[in-house]
Amino acid sequence: MTRGQNLTINGSGNYPGGQYDKISIRGDGTINTDVECSAFHIFGTSEALENLKTGSVKVFGEAEVKGNMESEEMLIMGTMAVGGRAALKKMKILGTLDVGENLTGDEANIKGTISVGGDVEYETFESSGGFEIKGLLNADKINISLRFGQSFAEEIGGGMITVKKKSNSFLPFGKETGMLTAKVIEGDIVYLENTKADIVRGKKVKIGTGCQIGTVEYTNELTQDQSSTIKTKTKTNL
Known part of the structure; x- marks a missing residue:
């Protein structure tokens, strides 16, 4: 510089x-x-x-x-x-x-909030806050902890995608929990909680609690929590 x-x-x-x-x-x-x-x-x-x-x-x-x-x-x-x-x-x-x-880089650590009008592309993307991404969120490793509010991305793509609900320590008796909404989520290994998505694609897909999924397309393995809904399940061959 x-x-x-x-x-x-x-x-x-x-x-x-x-x-x-x-x-x-x-x-x-x-x-x-x-x-x-x-x-x-x-x-x-x-x-x-x-x-x-x-x-x-x-x-x-x-x-x-x-x-x-x-x-x-x-x-x-x-x-x-x-x-x-x-x-x-x-x-x-x-x-x-x-x-x-667009927003690009190597490492993203979000404990607050971000709003992006285009695509987001990082090597690692970690969020325990909230985000609104109007384009594609793409990263090799995506780790999202949902503490509160709504997070949104048009599409999410990556190698390993993990979305988990997380209790809010500031509101131990509150019922509000975070929710992720995306049209398409696609990765090699995908684990989701508290997620609404039209399409989920992956080699190994695990749908945890609190999910509403339209279609899951998987190549190797699919597991589903009984509290979540999947309208259509399709096993595909690469």
Whole structure:
């Protein structure tokens, strides 16, 4: 990453883009053009009117990038919005992330919520929060813990897909549990709980508790919990 001078904003104002070392915003700052930096740390409110490329991102306040974004590592405790596409190699979301187009990277760890207007593609995707993905969620390993609320993806594809309900420790007596909804879920090994899907495909498929599935297509093995419904079961040969 190209090194430049630091940019520290404690008050409010508009600043040019370009190449910086570290950007730290504790007030209210707007960056007018493309910006590239080694670290982008937001404790207040920031707005980048075009594209952002950075090594480390930490958002404790509110940040918005109108264009596209690239980062090596990201931690969001507050809220962040990216208008275009986002390439976030290693991200941890404890707050909220909103991406207008596609989201890609290596490792995704979501304890808060994400909303994505396009596809999501990662090597590993772990969520114990909530998500709304209007396209395809694709990862080699997908591990989803449903604690509360509704999570949605148009399609889900991967090698190993695990979806489990998880009791909410903050509401030990509450009846609310999370639910995942997708049109198509396809993987090599698929285990589902609390899931609604039109089609599930896999080599080895296990339908656990609380599921409503239209069609299951499997090549090797299918097991089903008695509390779940599957309308059509089809064993296929590769």
